[in-house]
Amino acid sequence: MNFSGGKIRWGFLVILGIIVSVSFASFSLRNAIHDTVAQSANVGNASPVAQADTGPKYFYFNKISGAIPKVTASAYLVGDLDTGEIILTKNQNQKFPTASVSKLMTALVADEINGGDEVAQVTKRALATYGENGGFRLGEKMKVSDLFYPLLLESSNDAAEILAEHFDREAFVKKMNQEAAILQLSETSYEDPSGLSPKNQSTAYDLFKLAGFIHKEKHELLDITTLRSYSNKKHNWSSNNQFLGDSGYLGGKSGFTDPAKETAVSLFSVPIGENGNRSIAITLLGSKDRYKDVENLLKFVKKNIYYGGVAGANTAWIKQKDGIPEIKDPDFVTLSFLGDIMLDRGVKSSVLKNFGGDYSALFEKMGVLKKSDIVFANLEGPASDKGSDRGNLYSFEMDPSVVPALKGAGISILSVANNHIGDFGHEAFIDTLARLKENEIQYTGGGINRAEAETPAVIEKYGMKIGFLGFTDKGPEWLRAKDDQTGLLSVNDPRFDEIIVNASKQVDYLIVSFHFGEEYEKKHNNRQEKLAHEAIDDGAKIIIGTHPHVMEDTEVYSSKDCTQSSCVGYIAYSLGNFIFDQIFSADTMKGMFLNIKLYRDGSMAVTKNTVRLNDVFQPDTVVPGKEEKIKFPEVKSGALLL
Known part of the structure; x- marks a missing residue:
């Protein structure tokens, strides 16, 4: 479609520009800007901001001086969407790549020019775009309004390109930039509709203004981002949004590319008002951990900010608040470990029958996962629509939509x-790795070649680098990683010890997972013990076992020359099942939900919880365990079974 053909009228643009300019001039004039980097000492002394007599009579104050939240983002902004006040900000006018946050503008433009709910066709060029989310087929036709769901739920790059091509791609991207100018997003520019280009750039302040406009004028787009999933006759799209289920979440969009790092626009209804909640927007650019950044900023706002009373030049503080100390990083990282996840066969049938194909429904009772810094599990099979069955006794291939659902549930890394x-086969395996990467889930135990498979996946939290390696003792041998071939790491690799030693030198603490042991055995065997002990001797800190489908024993182990907590290791020989369809016994319908607080000095606090599956394969009951402290010198050299 060509814009000159009547879809976009310049007269309309001019009128819209005047309206929006007036609106945002008012919106911007009410801003009280405090840079927490350049003026950190002044954050606590922010003066109440008086509103115009005709507007809402609210203001905020912060009694605490210097209580700055820990945020990894290169730039961020926290502001009130109703008054336009900026509460906290850092580098708010510095430009950074936006990644998939760009899709908010893509949706806004497509919504404005979509006449009578047009029908778009999937093109070869759109399908060639990086990423597989959306599950489209060449030549498939779909309503433009339906494309908003894969665009905003799964962050489908294909959906972004389908929309742009339907309305003439070059003209569409031009329209995105025109819309940015109309909304006075002076530091915002777009090169493509998906956010893959590092030239898609904006500032935390511009994103705040964009969020304010969508919140007031296009709230239906935000409503889409609060859905867990959406289905039409041919597709089911699951959200990969980390913030779904969080208290007060109003919607938003996140993104990731290597140049952009993690980005986010997140809106919340926060209980900080005298007469109720306030609508708060948080924008992040260049973050290393968007979820924790948003969480820390929200905590700060809830503890330090209060709206209420009639504002005036000499208004006294309305409510006294006790001081809080300066926020510091915790001295430990919280790790959660889950067992086997297999969402094909009986689980798939249950999801189709009971949840309309919505795989995220499986995790609706496991919000506790988001309280952990890192969540690890074993992905028992490919998540793909590619490849062909190699004819095993039991063959699994999960629907690709399970991957966004896993991300939305809080899964950080999968073996x-x-x-x-x-x-x-190889094709489905490669596709699975690509889908995990697209949805920001790290993986270990395999890679596109030997070098990637041997490189630990590293997650940094609070200044601690936690590394992950995975090995299989159960094949398939034909899928071993080679220099020029995708595949897995095997315990039979002649460089087994060298791989672990090298990985341990790259991180503060190394976690090694093994797919080993015998099915349905509740006690580990000699081979499991040998491999686990050898890995700890080589530098591993925690050993996680999967494959037996039932829970096995745990062990604390240290080598004979260990003299401090950092070399004391913990072994969970088998976590059992997290989600699997093995209904033939009670033991296979439950698994260990292992929580470990890993302290900087290497000491640990371990809690062995049990999670049970219901008859539709949802983990719905967590039986809490008792926390056990593990540190040197209480643990002598050798092994202690628990």
Whole structure:
């Protein structure tokens, strides 16, 4: 479609520009800007901001001086969407790549020019775009309004390109930039509709203004981002949004590319008002951990900011608040470990029958996962629509939409080193790795070649680098990683010890997972013990076992020359199942939900919880365990079974 053909009228643009300019001039004039980097000492002394007599009579104050939240983002802004006041900000006018946050503008433009709910066709060029989210087929036709769901729920790059091409891609991107100018987003520019280009750039302040406009004028787009999933006759799209289920979440969009790092525009209804909640927007650019950044900023606002009373030049503080100390990083990282996840076969049938194909429904009772810094599990099979069945006794291939659902549930990293990941061949395995990466889930135990498979996946939290390696003792041997071939790490690799030693030198603490042991055995065997002990001797800190489908024993182990807590290791020989369809016994319908607080000095606090599956394969009951402290010198050299 060509814009000159009547879809976009310049007269309309001019009128809209005047309206929006007036609106945002008022919106911007009410801003009280405090840079927490350049003026950190003044954050606590922010003066109440008086509103015009005709507007809402609210103001904020912060009694505490210097209580700055810990935020990894290169730039951020926290502001009130109703008054336009800026509460906290850092580098608010510095430009950074926006990644998939760009899709907010894509949706806004497509919504404005969509006449009578047009029908778009999937093109070869759109399908060639990086990423597989959306699940489209060449030549498929779909309503433009339906494309908003994969665009905003799964962050489908294909959906962004389908929309742009339907309305003439070059003209569409031009319209995105025109819309930015109309909304006075003076430091915002777009090169593509998906956010893959590092030239898609904006500032935390511009994103705040964009959020304010969408919140007031296009709230239906935000409503889409609060859905867990959406289905039409051919597709089911699940949200990969980390903030779904969080208290007061109003919607938003996040993104990630290597140049942009993690980005976010997140809106919340926050209980900080005298007469109720306030609508708060948080924008982040260049973050290393968007979820924790938003969480820390929200905590700060709830503890330090209060709206209420009639504002005036000499208004006294309305409410006294006790001081809080300067926020510091915790001295430990909270790790959660889950067992086997297999969402094909009986689980798939249950999801289709009971949840309309919405895989995220499986996790609706596991909000506790988001309280952990890192969540690890074993992905028991490919998540793909590619490849062909290699004819195993049991072959699994999960629907690709499970990957966004896993991300939305809070999964940080998955092991792919197991005997079912190759059930549909190399093509499905490669596709699975690509989908995990697209949805910002790290993986270990395999890679596109030997070098990637041997490189630990690293997650940094609070200045601690936590590394992950995965090995399989159950094949398939044909899927071993080679210099020029995708595949897995095997415990039979002649460089087994060298791989672990090298990985341990790259991180503060190394976690090694093994797919080993015998199915349905509740006690580990000699081979499991040998491999686990050897890995700890090589530098591993925590050993996580999967494959037996039932929970096995745990062990504290240290080598004979260990003299401090940092070399004391913990072994969980088998976590059992997290989600699997093995209904033939009570033991296979539950698993260990292992929580470990890993302290900087290497000491640990371990809690062995049990999670039970219901009859539709939802983990719905967590039986809490008792926390056990593990540190040197209480643990002598050798092993202690627990």
